Amino acid sequence: MKNILGREIPEVIEGYGKVKPFEGAFANCGIAEKKSVKVKSVIPGDNKVLANIEEALDKVELKDGMTISFHHHLRNGDYVLNMVMEAIAKKGIKDITIAASSIFPIHEPLVEYMKKGIVTGIYANYMSGPVAEAISKGALKRPAVMMTHGGRPRAIESGDLHIDVAFVAAPTADTYGNLNGTEGKSACGALGYAESDAEYADKVVAITDNLVPYPASPIQITQIFVDYVVEVDSIGNPAGIVSGTTRITKDPVGLKIAKMATEVIEASGLIKDGLSFQTGAGGTSLAVAAELKEIMKAKGVVGSFAAGGVTGYIVDMFEEGLFRAIFDVQCFDLQAAESFKKNPAHMAMSSSMYGNPHNKGAVVNNLDVMILGATEIDTNFNVNVTTGSDGVIMGGSGGHSDTAAGSKLAIIVTNLVKARLPIIKDRVTTVTTPGESIDVLVTERGIAVNPRRTDLIEKLKETNLPVYTIEELKAIAEKMTGKPEAIEVSDEIVAVVEYRDGTVIDVVKKALE
Amino acid sequence: MKNILGREIPEVIEGYGKVKPFEGAFANCGIAEKKSVKVKSVIPGDNKVLANIEEALDKVELKDGMTISFHHHLRNGDYVLNMVMEAIAKKGIKDITIAASSIFPIHEPLVEYMKKGIVTGIYANYMSGPVAEAISKGALKRPAVMMTHGGRPRAIESGDLHIDVAFVAAPTADTYGNLNGTEGKSACGALGYAESDAEYADKVVAITDNLVPYPASPIQITQIFVDYVVEVDSIGNPAGIVSGTTRITKDPVGLKIAKMATEVIEASGLIKDGLSFQTGAGGTSLAVAAELKEIMKAKGVVGSFAAGGVTGYIVDMFEEGLFRAIFDVQCFDLQAAESFKKNPAHMAMSSSMYGNPHNKGAVVNNLDVMILGATEIDTNFNVNVTTGSDGVIMGGSGGHSDTAAGSKLAIIVTNLVKARLPIIKDRVTTVTTPGESIDVLVTERGIAVNPRRTDLIEKLKETNLPVYTIEELKAIAEKMTGKPEAIEVSDEIVAVVEYRDGTVIDVVKKALE
Structure with missing residues (x-):
């Protein structure tokens, strides 16, 4: 079929499912439903701080076929996605879908995980570098899903994108899971891309390199959304996080x-x-x-x-x-x-x-x-x-x-x-x-x-x-x-481009070598 | 039946429903579900500011049998509950359930509404004054439900207490529904009791006496939760809001x-x-x-x-x-x-x-x-x-x-x-x-x-x-x-006392005159 822009899109895409074709920028507004969420009550005396990422994977019962999420405030300085994936790979877990708000060159290790079937699906609003290139060449089992910054929370909140476990890179976390991005050696400021993940994922694990006594201040993501907290040496490379290099053109x-x-x-x-x-x-x-x-x-x-x-x-x-x-x-x-x-x-x-x-x-x-x-x-x-x-x-x-x-x-x-x-x-x-x-x-x-x-x-x-x-x-x-x-491209669809309302505005075909 | 504290409670209470008996402070924790919420998308160009409360009642399609909510940050200075109820009474709407976080002497007009069947149900975490006394004497059709400050958001978020329309008294609101309690002539500070209402009600109406240009700053309740904004002359009497009279005893x-x-x-x-x-x-x-x-x-x-x-x-x-x-x-x-x-x-x-x-x-x-x-x-x-x-x-x-x-x-x-x-x-x-x-x-x-x-x-x-x-x-x-x-009390139950987990810890019987 063709969508309203005349883009040729199959009615069903293998590994993605049934396509809702793009019908215009505001064609699909109206009444929308935010999904129900299950929460494990934390009672007085419960402890949220775990020894390491491996323990967190055990606690959240991470297993084959799950979808895990990451946010990109640490940009090309982010260590968290790679650390978590390394631990997952070591445990022999496979068929993981990664829902990252964006993917950068630093996430190159994903290429190997895709080839080995450890990672079989990727959602992202933006991707550049080796992972994007590998996807274009057909390295990922299922088509990647490209979303928008507003479409991603829509998908998460509606249940279109179900997250089993959200891993939140937190420049500061207290022992009860209150998080901010303003303090700590990896401070990145706002944490806007992580909020829907924290609110709607089945389980939420904060990973920090600045664990502080309760309560953290300020609080951007609160304790009521965070199941566990893991302290690591470093969540990112400051040089890649906030680069200080945004410059007006001289051209x-x-x-x-x-x-x-x-x-x-x-x-x-x-x-x-x-x-x-x-x-x-x-x-x-x-x-x-x-x-x-x-x-x-x-x-x-x-x-x-x-x-x-x-x-x-x-x-x-x-x-x-x-x-x-x-x-x-x-x-x-x-x-x-x-x-x-x-x-x-x-x-x-x-x-x-x-x-x-x-x-x-x-x-x-x-x-x-x-x-x-x-x-x-x-x-x-x-x-x-x-x-x-x-x-x-x-x-x-x-x-x-x-x-x-x-x-x-x-x-x-x-x-x-x-x-x-x-x-x-x-x-x-x-x-x-x-x-x-x-x-x-x-x-x-x-x-x-x-x-x-x-x-x-x-x-x-x-x-x-x-x-x-x-x-x-x-x-x-x-x-x-x-x-x-x-x-010239092949007929194989390597990525589905979703408009912000979840309809499909286009697809990306496998690039010829 | 008797609950674990030996309080005699019927298995079913008319006008309340099936009783879950209190079983101990942490007996009912575990996996809890937050309910799904339906949201009407607001698209560019839509206007949220309405002329008055009457127009808001039309827009939210308020009708017989609905549950509406209020918060008590304006305490005994609150004008909003009474203003809204006056407009509802004028429209001839009846059988309304009021879910107020607390009820104070200023809300005395409710007594008449209860007697006339305009208000037939009340939820509150605290109530004092004429409304509490009238309920004790049997003036309310269905038993009042007494909750706790933590139990009320639990009930709202789980769906146990479904709110059709939340009315949020906002000391400051901008034209797109961002609210705070820190600015304006009726400033009251924090707005913590209104948040679950705003997040989980079917419709949310902010009522303010300080309508400011977009965006308000700071923002305590954001635009993504608020359907409509109504400006009125005054949302409360400052003398009753923050009294400045909390004093250490001299006794x-x-x-x-x-x-x-x-x-x-x-x-x-x-x-x-x-x-x-x-x-x-x-x-x-x-x-x-x-x-x-x-x-x-x-x-x-x-x-x-x-x-x-x-x-x-x-x-x-x-x-x-x-x-x-x-x-x-x-x-x-x-x-x-x-x-x-x-x-x-x-x-x-x-x-x-x-x-x-x-x-x-x-x-x-x-x-x-x-x-x-x-x-x-x-x-x-x-x-x-x-x-x-x-x-x-x-x-x-x-x-x-x-x-x-x-x-x-x-x-x-x-x-x-x-x-x-x-x-x-x-x-x-x-x-x-x-x-x-x-x-x-x-x-x-x-x-x-x-x-x-x-x-x-x-x-x-x-x-x-x-x-x-x-x-x-x-x-x-x-x-x-x-x-x-x-x-001595009668056998008639005038209020059900819910523990924070939604179980019934006790009932209040009608007081003898």
Whole structure:
């Protein structure tokens, strides 16, 4: 069958099950059910602190076929997923499904576990590095499931993704399972991606390298959700956790794109008191923040909130009074983590509060402006940030689809040509975010507005910005690069791309070697 | 049938249903289930702010036979319950069950609604004043259900108590339903009793007199739980909310009892680093805190946490460094509310985290010392704080049973004789808290230790404290007062007293006029 975007998808995918086809960004909202949860009562005198991960595996009765979850606040510095998997492999347990909010190059040991059948399923919102490449080459028994940052808590809370055991990497834990990310040598700030896991998994094990006396303070995940606590030497490499390396681009092309994107925002009329804003941590996206900052200051505008994975640039704007609040699901750098710790209005949000479409209103619903990247975009404004143009998985939605759906003005900023390939295609290799959610594409050579946004097209006519149709922009690019060849892939499905509501927006086929 | 305490209880109570008899404080722990919840998705552009309570009743489709809930942080200053009920009565809706965490004299209008069949059921953890008296006289169609502060969230989360619509009195709300109790003219501090309601009710309506632009900061109850927001002129009378009137007793008898109770704590060996402590806001209980404070200072002891409904006395101890943290479910006075706002280690806890026995460990489980009052206590140490000796409801467990069950040392402080009646009985009028949870009774004439605590009996032998058996203390009292007459009640059950695990520990019979 074909879904509403014309993507060819089987009705049933082996190892995944029956497909609910994508039907539009808000087609599947309405009444949603949060699943029932079983909890083992802890009574006075019970002890939660265990000697090591092996004991925890025994206590939670981990066995073949189970699904275990991890969160990615420690990013490419995370030791916890690998430590737990090593212990599982040693015990001879197999057929494990890993539900990680994201997978990074540091998780390379998974490749061997996949080949040996120890790991047979993977859920992730984003994956890069050896694991993503191995999946693309068919190393995983069942198709990987790619979700969004808001779709993952939706799936967990609804029961679509049942977690047997959640392992929560905790920069600080007390002896009764109260956790925070603000204290300890592995401090990472917010813990937003771990909250649904803690609330809905059958069992929850906190793994910490900073075990403190009861009670920890502050508390981000409370004792009522945590079954056991294990202390280890180190949960992560600080250099990989909060890198401090988010930087505004110095590339003149990127700066030009950022300037144009900011002019689009200004023309939209959204730069006024109450403005809400989010941007990714890419160099061009950050440059938009820098441009916006100057305009807000010049106009004396006080925004309502900035959200996201948060960087120091956003913290600077907040601390200069340009936003009243920050909603933070994850801190991207040390400055963000510091601010999260000290500024009361720099507030935590769970990934469910951030982007779950089946809540009573996620934070993304209140976003005015969202700055996003793209690997590819097609003439229907569908965006791919999941696979490269070679068809190999190198990313995933993360919050891309969530913020695009929620925001009033979702702007894609990208070079028109990358690595000698035009980014505008007739058909993207993989659809991550549907075109209906994207309002504007800004490239160094010109701007294209989604035809649905007739209001914005009118407003941009009053500016000197170089506005084209997306087909025109595509032609400009292809004049430089020639028409790219279509990539060849096999028929084997290696990954299912779920939209935030749990429908299937696309599939990823096995890449040819 | 009789439950394990020998209380005569029917197997089925009309208007309540099948009785699960109380079987012991921790007999019903194990695997507990949190119920599934249905949520109406809110999509971008949806508006949550409604014009008035009437519109909210329409939106949530309030109708005959529904259960609606309220929390009691505004205490005897609360306007919200009465406002909502007035609107319901005007619409001609009837047969409403009210699940309020507590009911105060200000809620007197309920008496008329009960008589007219508009209100036919009441759940509360505590009730005093005209409503309690009317229930005792049989004015309510179905028996009232008395719960504990930890038992109420257990019942809500398990589905035993299904709430159709929760009305949350919010000192501050933003336009998307983020709530806090720290800002606004009706600021009350913590909102711990409202959290389970917000998380598990079918619909949630916030009622505020301080509607602020999005987002509110801080956020205690988030937008993902709130369907609608209504702004009204005033949610409560500040004089009744945080009264600032909690005071240490000046009565020499009370001070003597407090001094002896503190000597018991000292003899128990619990006054050492890491000590955790809770006390009610009664004058004698607060005097124990004052005594304990001096000992902690003299010994250089740093406690782990104080918990509870929090008073300025506890805040003083915390701010002097005698406790590392405070867990706060409700602020009892202005000083507590101020501290809750400014001190990061003065932390909120939901009533579920406070006392729910079917969680992965409530805060009460970690209490060392708990100071409690009693209206009556029997020779098996069963305590009544639900009814007066005349059988009329004048209180209820609140956190009495929860903290007694969780703490290592639960001390009852009370005068041996009150209003010329001895407080020690052969059989208390109503059992609120089972004797197995009570460790010591301290009166001005002597101390009785629960025979189960042989360790403590040994320790007290090394002191000069006047230790008796509880039968001996009873005899001392009766020598002064004579043996009191048994009260007469009818056979009609007007209230069912649930233990924190949902079993029935006792019933209250209709008082004779």
